[in-house]
Amino acid sequence: MSRQSLIISGVPWFDDRGHTVNAHGGCIVEDDGLYYLFGEYKTDEENRFAGFSCYSSPDLVHWTFRRIVLPQQVDGLMGPGRIGERVKVMRSPTTGRYVMFMHSDDLEYGDPHICYAVCDTIDGDYSFAGPLLFGGEPIRRWDLGVFQDEDGTGYLLVHEGDIYRLSDDYCSARERVGEGIAIGGEAPAAAKLGGRYWLLFSGKTSWDCNENYCLSAPSMDGPWTYQGLFAPEGTQTCNSQALFVLPIRTSNGVTAMFMGDRWSFPHQASAASYVWQPLAMDGGRLRLERYLPSWDPATGLGEPLDGHLIDVGFHSCVPGDSVRIPFHGSRVALAGRADPWGSYARIGVESADGDVATEPIYVSFYAKSPDEGYRYVSPELPEDDYAVTVTVTGEVPQWSDKTGQRFGSVGAVVDVKNAIVR
Numbered sequence: 001m002s003r004q005s006l007i008i009s010g011v012p013w014f015d016d017r018g019h020t021v022n023a024h025g026g027c028i029v030e031d032d033g034l035y036y037l038f039g040e041y042k043t044d045e046e047n048r049f050a051g052f053s054c055y056s057s058p059d060l061v062h063w064t065f066r067r068i069v070l071p072q073q074v075d076g077l078m079g080p081g082r083i084g085e086r087v088k089v090m091r092s093p094t095t096g097r098y099v100m101f102m103h104s105d106d107l108e109y110g111d112p113h114i115c116y117a118v119c120d121t122i123d124g125d126y127s128f129a130g131p132l133l134f135g136g137e138p139i140r141r142w143d144l145g146v147f148q149d150e151d152g153t154g155y156l157l158v159h160e161g162d163i164y165r166l167s168d169d170y171c172s173a174r175e176r177v178g179e180g181i182a183i184g185g186e187a188p189a190a191a192k193l194g195g196r197y198w199l200l201f202s203g204k205t206s207w208d209c210n211e212n213y214c215l216s217a218p219s220m221d222g223p224w225t226y227q228g229l230f231a232p233e234g235t236q237t238c239n240s241q242a243l244f245v246l247p248i249r250t251s252n253g254v255t256a257m258f259m260g261d262r263w264s265f266p267h268q269a270s271a272a273s274y275v276w277q278p279l280a281m282d283g284g285r286l287r288l289e290r291y292l293p294s295w296d297p298a299t300g301l302g303e304p305l306d307g308h309l310i311d312v313g314f315h316s317c318v319p320g321d322s323v324r325i326p327f328h329g330s331r332v333a334l335a336g337r338a339d340p341w342g343s344y345a346r347i348g349v350e351s352a353d354g355d356v357a358t359e360p361i362y363v364s365f366y367a368k369s370p371d372e373g374y375r376y377v378s379p380e381l382p383e384d385d386y387a388v389t390v391t392v393t394g395e396v397p398q399w400s401d402k403t404g405q406r407f408g409s410v411g412a413v414v415d416v417k418n419a420i421v422r
Helices: none
Strands: 024-031 034-040 052-057 064-070 082-091 098-106 113-119 127-131 144-148 154-158 162-166 173-178 186-193 196-202 213-217 225-229 241-250 253-262 273-282 285-287 294-296 308-316 322-329 332-338 344-351 356-364 371-377 384-392 398-400 406-408 414-421
Touching: 024 241, 024 253, 034 082, 064 098, 082 144, 098 144, 144 186, 154 186, 186 241, 186 253, 186 273, 196 241, 308 322, 308 332, 322 332, 322 414, 332 384, 344 414, 356 384, 384 414
Parallel strands: 024 082
Antiparallel strands: 024 034, 034 052, 052 064, 082 098, 098 113, 113 127, 144 154, 154 162, 162 173, 186 196, 196 213, 213 225, 241 253, 253 273, 273 285, 308 414, 322 384, 332 371, 332 414, 344 356, 344 384, 398 406
């Protein structure tokens, strides 16, 4: 049986070291035949800046850890006791240098700055350069996105819908070409599709997901027209928040790939996951037509995980309850239900003699919009006898934002219906 190379949304991914791919709120840059994924290097303990990571892949499926390209600085805006989010990278065609943009803040989100760093190589050590200036003053905003037009012009997007045209070297903002076009919006992303420019925004619901929406315009200067939701209504944007849009070449033509984050507070490092889905143009409207749990980026088409099914039927909210599923093969996937009553499980794989094959990680069974699908897919293993163990933690993933509004789960349920073994 040939090995599949599928993008599987909503499950932790594993890199070449067997660690979870930890690159949230970021972007992808295609460079010299490889895709480079940049993102926030999260911890499972607290929300603070621990560095920005970089991974590379030839196919958007198999990821190699390159390095922490911007670590915590000794002091200042990206130093201890700070937050670093929404990292984005573009290469200036004028200078050839790579410019990294980020949101810096204090732990109470009361000191926002858009900052930047530069590097001569895409995956090298980026040099922090400080706040990005517009009219000689720092841009004191938070959620950000970037867009590089076909002529190399770079744009900075920020929450509430302000758009800045960048200088040729991308190291300052030259002109504000849009202002307040998405009041109440955050997590901006942009693309040029069907001869028009598109902006994607999320509402403000802390780490929780919501119904993201889009606007379109004939140019980045506008005028911008509200186009409504782009994902199926009621799915909360497939339980994710907009992050980036990446054009990819498939055997069926160029496809725009929506990249979203499925945050998982507080265990972001292992349990937060990614929702990457093909976008389509339908009658001049941007659409994520239906959620594909797994799909082949080489074709742009949905494809289920192969393997044989093992019925599990585990459903519990009791801390410490567990189920052990023996199997013979080289990969195991677990499918079950995530919903507003869901919680965390610890899931790991052992060999037949009890040695650790994959370290146990937190896996989330919480979803704002109920979802039946894949919850965990192990890394590739040498074909052998193994057992995967699922343990209920009893921890209820819930939190409050800075206004005191409560978000998250209302229960501690873990639900595994079956295993798929290859």
